[in-house]
Amino acid sequence: MSSRSAILDQIRRQLGRGPLPPDAVAALEARRPAHTRVAVGDDLVTRFIARFESRAGSVARVATLDEVPAAVAAYQARLGLPPRAAVARPLAGLPWPAGFSHHPGPAGPDELLSVTPCLAGIAEVGSVALPSGPDSPTTLNFVPDHHLVVLHCSQIVRHFEDVWPLVRARPGGMPRTINLVAGPSRTGDVELTLQLGAHGPRSVHVILVDAPI
Structure with missing residues (x-):
């Protein structure tokens, strides 16, 4: 049990009740204020690719997850990396x-x-959401010069706000960190010249998998 779950369980015991029934949860969710969101078309994959590539990111597309290693090897060979x-x-x-x-x-x-x-x-902004954890440490996102991210088409959501229900539904609970990455690290501080790799990877490459997760 996570610390968060233990604290919530203790609060429920003090209140003398268990988890809320589904109808009460739905009523509370309905009370959350709505706000205007950016209009995004129905082709979320095309929108994501266009927005991600507009900031110097790159995308390769494969049919299945088993094709990812070959795509990684092709990227590594193209850049002349070990x-x-x-x-x-x-x-x-x-x-x-x-x-x-x-x-x-x-x-x-x-x-x-x-x-x-x-x-x-x-899709709204062409970013990927990267939660931290022992299976995928945050150092993988920022220390190497080249970061390759595996993303299934079925994982693409419409707006920023659509990410947070996915975070809350994770089996391990809320991660310590979630990084929203929209492309390579960059700066224009030196003589207003754009430099990639200032505070993180020089390249961020998404391998987009057609098969659902």
Whole structure:
């Protein structure tokens, strides 16, 4: 049991009741104030790709999750990187090519390439939501020069606000950190010249998987 669950259970015991029934939960949800959201068309995948690539991110598309290792190897070879990566544990069991070395995180300062899953893609702005945790440490998102993110088309949501119900529904509860990444790290502080990789990866590459998660 998480600390959050233990605290909530203690509060319920003090109040003399258990979890709220579904109709009470629905009534409370209905009381949340609504606000105007950016209009987003129904083709969420196309919108996500366009917005993500507009900020120097790149996208490759594969049919199934088993094709991810080949896409990673192709990206690594195209950039002339060593055939090695820090790979988050949920992806470690995929059929990685012979000769491609991979290990579960965290990523050290000499790591050049990392591969992680994500919680969601946000069509509105073209960002990916990356929760922290022991299976995908935050170092994988920011330490290597090149970060590859595996995103299923079925994980793409319409607006920022649509991410938070997914966060609350995670089996492990609320993570310590959620990073919303919209492309490579950058700065224009030096003579107003855009530089990539200022405070994180020089490249962020999404591998978009057609098959549902």
